Amino acid sequence: xxxxxxxxxxxxxxxxxxxxxxxxxxxxxxxxxxxxxxxxxxxxxxxxxxxxxxxxxxxxxxxxxxxxxxxxxxxxxxxxxxxxxxxxxxxxxxxxxxxxxxxxxxxxxxxxxxxxxxxxxxxxxxxxxxxxxxxxxxxxxxxxxxxxxxxxxxxxxxxx
Amino acid sequence: xxxxxxxxxxxxxxxxxxxxxxxxxxxxxxxxxxxxxxxxxxxxxxxxxxxxxxxxxxxxxxxxxxxxxxxxxxxxxxxxxxxxxxxxxxxxxxxxxxxxxxxxxxxxxxxxxxxxxxxxxxxxxxxxxxxxxxxxxxxxxxxxxxxxxxxxxxxxxxxxxxxxxxxxxxxxxxxxxxxxxxxxxxxxxxxxxxxxxxxxxxxxxxxxxxxxxxxxxxxxxxxxxxxxxxxxxxxxxxxxxxxxxxxxxxxxxxxxxxxxxxxxxxxxxxxxxxxxxxxxxxxxxxxxxxxxxxxxxxxxxxxxxxxxxxxxxxxxxxxxxxxxxxxxxxxxxxxxxxxxxxxxxxxxxxxxxxxxxxxxxxxxxxxxxxxxxxxxxxxxxxxxxxxxxxxxxxxxxxxxxxxxxxxxxxxxxxxxxxxxxxxxxxxxxxxxxxxxxxxxxxxxxxxxxxxxxxxxxxxxxxxxxxxxxxxxxxxxxxxxxxxxxxxxxxxxxxxxxxxxxxxxxxxxxxxxxxxxxxxxxxxxxxxxxxxxxxxxxxxxxxxxxxxxxxxxxxxxxxxxxxxxx
Numbered sequence: 115x116x117x118x119x120x121x122x123x124x125x126x127x128x129x130x131x132x133x134x135x136x137x138x139x140x141x142x143x144x145x146x147x148x149x150x151x152x153x154x155x156x157x158x159x160x161x162x163x164x165x166x167x168x169x170x171x172x173x174x175x176x177x178x179x180x181x182x183x184x185x186x187x188x189x190x191x192x193x194x195x196x197x198x199x200x201x202x203x204x205x206x207x208x209x210x211x212x213x214x215x216x217x218x219x220x221x222x223x224x225x226x227x228x229x230x231x232x233x234x235x236x237x238x239x240x241x242x243x244x245x246x247x248x249x250x251x252x253x254x255x256x257x258x259x260x261x262x263x264x265x266x267x268x269x270x271x272x273x274x
Numbered sequence: 275x276x277x278x279x280x281x282x283x284x285x286x287x288x289x290x291x292x293x294x295x296x297x298x299x300x301x302x303x304x305x306x307x308x309x310x311x312x313x314x315x316x317x318x319x320x321x322x323x324x325x326x327x328x329x330x331x332x333x334x335x336x337x338x339x340x341x342x343x344x345x346x347x348x349x350x351x352x353x354x355x356x357x358x359x360x361x362x363x364x365x366x367x368x369x370x371x372x373x374x375x376x377x378x379x380x381x382x383x384x385x386x387x388x389x390x391x392x393x394x395x396x397x398x399x400x401x402x403x404x405x406x407x408x409x410x411x412x413x414x415x416x417x418x419x420x421x422x423x424x425x426x427x428x429x430x431x432x433x434x435x436x437x438x439x440x441x442x443x444x445x446x447x448x449x450x451x452x453x454x455x456x457x458x459x460x461x462x463x464x465x466x467x468x469x470x471x472x473x474x475x476x477x478x479x480x481x482x483x484x485x486x487x488x489x490x491x492x493x494x495x496x497x498x499x500x501x502x503x504x505x506x507x508x509x510x511x512x513x514x515x516x517x518x519x520x521x522x523x524x525x526x527x528x529x530x531x532x533x534x535x536x537x538x539x540x541x542x543x544x545x546x547x548x549x550x551x552x553x554x555x556x557x558x559x560x561x562x563x564x565x566x567x568x569x570x571x572x573x574x575x576x577x578x579x580x581x582x583x584x585x586x587x588x589x590x591x592x593x594x595x596x597x598x599x600x601x602x603x604x605x606x607x608x609x610x611x612x613x614x615x616x617x618x619x620x621x622x623x624x625x626x627x628x629x630x631x632x633x634x635x636x637x638x639x640x641x642x643x644x645x646x647x648x649x650x651x652x653x654x655x656x657x658x659x660x661x662x663x664x665x666x667x668x669x670x671x672x673x674x675x676x677x678x679x680x681x682x683x684x685x686x687x688x689x690x691x692x693x694x695x696x697x698x699x700x701x702x703x704x705x706x707x708x709x710x711x712x713x714x715x716x717x718x719x720x721x722x723x724x725x726x727x728x729x730x731x732x733x734x735x736x737x738x739x740x741x742x743x744x745x746x747x748x749x750x751x752x753x754x755x756x757x758x759x760x761x762x763x764x765x766x767x768x769x770x771x772x773x774x775x776x777x778x779x780x781x782x783x784x785x786x787x788x789x790x791x792x793x794x795x796x797x798x799x800x801x802x803x804x805x806x807x808x809x810x811x812x813x814x815x816x817x818x819x820x821x822x823x824x825x826x827x828x829x830x831x832x833x834x835x836x837x838x839x
Contacts, residue, residue, distance in 0.1 A: 124458065135399055135400065169589075172585060173585065176581055176582035176584075176585075176586075179581070180580070180581070180582045182424065182456060182458050183458055184458050185457050185458045
């Protein structure tokens with residue numbers, strides 16, 4: 115089962131390490147992680163996704179909540195949550211035809227084109243992991259040179 | 275009252291600890307904690323010199339277990355700090371309140387692989403409840419206040435304070451807070467009344483209930499409450515090994531510890547029960563073996579102060595999160611208001627009594643005069659009920675579990691979670707410092723005692739007399755037993771070949787060394803130890819082939835318990 119965990123932590127050096135060290139020590143796996151400060155400069159938000167069984171997710175949530183440096187730990191309901199990830203692709207270009215085709219796919223997915231060169235093109239996409247996956251499938255035939263992704267940012271919808 | 279004062283960091287450390295009521299620290303000085311030691315010499319806090327940092331940590335650990343206030347240990351940076359890691363891990367595994375203060379290289383040197391630098395914050399992370407590294411002297415008072423608060427509240431545990439040398443030496447204006455708050459730390463939860471009610475219903479509705487009391491009962495000092503609930507509902511009590519002595523073992527409802535080397539009657543009845551009321555336990559593998567076989571028909575009520583323990587190793591039908599003592603008090607109140615009737619013809623209790631009676635009469639023990647069972651029963655007869663016992667780790671520890679009945683709750687302590695050899699003797703010294711008014715006995719094995727026997731120097735020079743009840747088979751006996759049982763008697767690395775002579779070891783430290791080769795000699799030796807002003811090592815040679823039974827092989831269910839043939 116896929117889970118999105120949203121964790122508010124004290125914004126101090128070493129906290130990210132403590133959280134990831136807990137995952138390691140308890141033999142839990144991290145799929146993606148993103149960290150950033152919140153409007154309160156003393157608090158950071160970590161968004162961690164993990165893929166494991168229900169029982170283990172409950173245990174992860176409890177172990178995280180037990181940490182003294184965590185202020186709030188929530189498992190977000192995927193269906194009531196807006197979650198997005200940003201990915202950058204660098205793709206091989208062999209012809210002008212390729213550039214046009216990639217432009218077409220990107221605009222269909224709401225992606226943006228950056229750094230269009232003769233031999234490669236960079237595409238930015240902000241989407242759910244599923245969309246990113248299908249987008250990636252469409253780009254594969256052109257030849258993906260490299261990618262960089264941010265991990266998921268997620269907020270639950272108000273009143274849910 | 276918040277008072278501002280100028281002083282150096284090391285002095286602030288002493289002042290803050292005095293405010294916490296610290297009367298003594300166990301430790302060793304070194305280059306990076308000299309400023310602390312200099313201020314310690316000017317303070318009202320007693321220093322007890324350990325001869326190895328690991329022992330200092332074990333002393334502080336057991337001082338904390340016995341007094342239920344954090345014990346404090348000091349060590350220097352680098353190897354001093356890494357030497358206490360085993361002590362931190364031991365205290366963490368057994369939820370013991372402890373504050374370890376170590377020196378560190380100056381702030382500007384951190385990360386440069388300086389002499390005697392170790393990243394102790396990084397190394398200790400998984401085995402401390404929390405760690406502080408004050409980077410400025412003014413941070414020390416709050417770090418100390420928070421350390422004690424964290425160490426002793428909720429589920430207790432060890433806290434580390436890593437103090438760079440310049441932070442100890444430099445002066446600052448100090449503010450000593452009276453209270454501290456941490457928004458991410460909530461050690462108390464309100465008693466869970468609805469679930470206590472559900473627990474009562476489940477217990478009343480079951481035919482063969484059993485109480486499984488864990489170490490949490492001892493930590494919460496919930497002895498009277500446990501006994502009241504057991505007696506009101508007429509429920510037999512088994513314990514985990516850590517919970518040994520949470521319930522008087524001479525009580526009619528007491529069945530003793532379950533587990534790998536649990537009492538036969540406890541293991542047998544545990545698997546017959548239809549409802550387990552588990553208190554302050556994590557369902558360790560050593561206690562429950564494999565649970566799967568009977569858990570389908572078994573209803574479990576789990577009461578624990580740590581919400582993360584609920585469902586970690588065992589799924590419970592009813593979970594009561596909260597302090598065990600407070601939760602049991604609510605249960606007692608509810609039971610007092612309830613009109614319930616347990617039938618006079620209680621078949622389960624009858625069966626429990628018969629089973630207990632059978633095994634107490636029929637469990638085969640080693641035939642020799644100096645068998646583990648006989649010498650431990652002799653110890654029980656000879657020392658008062660209020661005497662505190664610690665144990666080392668190994669066969670003797672399991673024999674103590676089987677043959678040494680704890681009558682007064684909360685007088686038995688052991689390294690049960692981490693299973694740290696060498697723990698028992700320094701722990702006994704820590705216990706004696708906490709309770710100088712009662713005799714303290716380390717029930718020891720030779721292999722384990724050998725690891726920290728140099729604490730005899732601390733015991734003798736600091737005037738902290740304890741008895742080492744040394745069950746000596748000149749062997750790492752538990753390993754030897756496994757080699758005999760699972761490795762076709764291919765013995766390796768277990769024979770100590772009669773070395774050293776523990777009577778001479780004791781004498782060389784200025785302690786009393788007595789060899790006891792008969793039960794009469796043993797009784798005399800114990801009595802001599804009880805009267806002695808210095809430590810007494812009673813060397814008790816036993817048959818090196820004596821095994822511990824019953825025995826549940828690792829990874830097997832309790833029902834497959836191996837009995838002596």
